[in-house]
Amino acid sequence: MNMLIILTLLLGAAACRGPGRAQTANATADSSAQDSSMTPTTLRWRSRPIEGIAMSLAFIDDGAPPVHGDLPGIHNVSQLHGPVQLDLWVGHQATLAWWRGRFAGRDATVGAATPVEACGRSAQRQEVAVPAQQAVGLVPTDDGPAHVEDAAASEIHVAIAGISPDGQRFVASWRVERTQRAALRHDEQRYLASIQCAP
Numbered sequence: 001m002n003m004l005i006i007l008t009l010l011l012g013a014a015a016c017r018g019p020g021r022a023q024t025a026n027a028t029a030d031s032s033a034q035d036s037s038m039t040p041t042t043l044r045w046r047s048r049p050i051e052g053i054a055m056s057l058a059f060i061d062d063g064a065p066p067v068h069g070d071l072p073g074i075h076n077v078s079q080l081h082g083p084v085q086l087d088l089w090v091g092h093q094a095t096l097a098w099w100r101g102r103f104a105g106r107d108a109t110v111g112a113a114t115p116v117e118a119c120g121r122s123a124q125r126q127e128v129a130v131p132a133q134q135a136v137g138l139v140p141t142d143d144g145p146a147h148v149e150d151a152a153a154s155e156i157h158v159a160i161a162g163i164s165p166d167g168q169r170f171v172a173s174w175r176v177e178r179t180q181r182a183a184l185r186h187d188e189q190r191y192l193a194s195i196q197c198a199p
Helices: 096-101 185-192
Strands: 004-008 045-050 055-060 067-071 074-081 084-090 114-118 121-130 133-139 146-152 155-163 169-177
Touching: 045 185, 055 074, 055 084, 055 185, 096 121, 096 155, 096 169, 114 155, 155 185, 169 185
Parallel strands: none
Antiparallel strands: 004 133, 045 055, 067 074, 074 084, 084 169, 114 121, 121 155, 133 146, 155 169
């Protein structure tokens, strides 16, 4: 029996704005515990070297270890922890245009790209807001069709794209459920500020 799926998208997103002036995205990340000179964060962070690129990036220290994967022309390092997902993409196709393309068909609101600095070089920062989505449908069972529902919360995605000193393109991104963004704002800032590149 073929599965009948009826998808209903619940639309609704607020526009996201990037900062109006250049920012620096290469503040030092603590390699072991929180730095008392910085604003306290909710999560614990640890800087990790990234294989294949002269870069280090902070990941959540009390979460599952980062997972490595590969796409055509791009290497990915990803970590999922509760309402937060961290991603680093490295490769010649790792650009903001490629990153924005990942939201095609999701009714996303794309903010303007704004200049920042990462690894001592010019970079760009961009935010994308994705509305909540809900899937409603019928699936076959031994007792006949059953009603099912699945929902995804509204999300905020923030990315910084740049080029490392050894010439490799990268995109570091932060994804958080919209309702959790305010509570995790300092963690967002810590993660995006942790991009470090070797000279």
